[in-house]
Amino acid sequence: MRLILGSSSPRRQDILKQINIDFTVRKPHVDETQIKTTNPIEKVSALSKLKAENIPFESTDDIIVTADTVVSYNNIIFEKPKSREEAFTMMRALSGQTHEVHTGVLIRSKDKQTSFVETTQVTFYPLTEEEITRYIDTEEPYDKAGAYGIQGLAAPFIKKINGDYYNVVGLPIGRLMQELKSFSHKGRDLS
Template identity: 55%
Template sequence: MSSNLILASSSPRRQELLQQINIPFTIRKQNADESVIQTGDPYEKVKQLALLKGRNVQIVSEKEIILSADTVVSFQNRIFEKPADEEEAFKMLSTMSGEMHEVYTGVMFRTQKTERVFVEKTSVEFWPLSDEEIKQYIATGDPFDKAGAYGIQSEGAVLVKGITGDYYNVVGLPVSRVVRELEQI
């Protein structure tokens, strides 16, 4: 039986990553109220958000597999989501300057018969950044739709000294693990 993958996300990065590895999918947007997840633990937060989003999308056929995901950046157990404005982006980036932080992505698969969820963690180290470098990056507009106020796959790449773990997890979807999980479903 062939399956139809349903992406429960409007994230352009997740769509691009699935297209990059030639996995066909259909987008079915969810409208879950993410504010109901109140935990400050980054691992639990992305796990619960992935579950919430995935359960918020209706399965209409036994061939469908719902894929939902959520990504946060964590520095010293403080969660950095998408910045609201330039000031918040500056605070996040200057806080992580010269330091190591973690990126967590929770991923959930759901069929009519089963649910699977996992969390992938990647450690990212930033170069020491001057205020001017941070301001120049913020001026690009790149930080505003990204957890932690940067995109490793775009202009934010120049901030990153190194990573330990899955690069694609930092972009927003750990594709190699996603493929392996899909094979088991």
Template identity: 50%
Template sequence: MKKLILASGSPRRKQLLEQGQLQFSISTSTVDETITEPLNPEEVVEQLSLRKAQDVFSRFDDSIIIGADTIVSINGTILGKPKDEEEAFQMLQQLSGNEHDVYTGVAILSKEKTIVFHERTIVSFWELTTAEIEDYISSGEPFDKAGSYGIQGLGALFVKKINGDYFNVVGLPLARTVRELQNFQNSIS
């Protein structure tokens, strides 16, 4: 059985894979995440997850690598991780009272095979006050999260409803990833 490596330093993805009872190690990707060509959100997360997996695969080519990337999209605008408090405020203000999409792309690759897929979850936010947004930003939680919020943390207080995989919003569609990985491993053994 090949060694499984997660190409991500995300503590949330690590926790999710542990929840899935997978044995794996971590090697963080250092790939540039800049997208220059015009792509839709599905293509962006699939391309970035594949880039991350390929980056780690170049160092561990005898393993199975899982790469993942999550973005938030609202009205055709992709919201990544905020650079500063001002950008976090603008993102949260944009999400306030609105519905947005969360996409996570996942790439699984080895010498024998590569699969790439994505999941989409629709999230609706309550109307947020300026004070709520400022208090949340002062917690520090928004700064390493796409769209400036974490559904698994204090950001949960903003969520009115979701349609789709909750874990996808956290950063990895766990059930689908585990099933895809099982099929992947069966097809190369």
């Protein structure tokens, strides 16, 4: 089997490298605005499917994995902030609250396809305006759903999580590896 990661996310790549998995990156080129749903679970499911459909098979051994992650609070999706003001608004909303991080994952081979959504609850400590301002003055919030990176400078904001930490980073690796077991064939796997 040859694992193809359909994502340009350096965080997803780092997670796979951390567990010593060989993979190739192929970035899907899709218009994410065509997915109109405001339901966070439906959105990540639809986006991971759209990305997977955009990556052609190059070999019968290809296993394509695509993913999409959103943060939601009170059922409102917080995507990557487009401005400093938007980042500030998101961080202020998450301050002292519990929100959800949803990652939709789709796995497909030539003859099989499966998908799932992993959800993790994240609780922030209350944040001062000064803490938020200092954080959004860095580059970190702007390429991350919900305007924060749990694995980076926002780590001190996290009071607790309920669920998979790696899901919050962007790839629920434990669940992914369990699902990939059913894609092994002829005694070959990804290791």
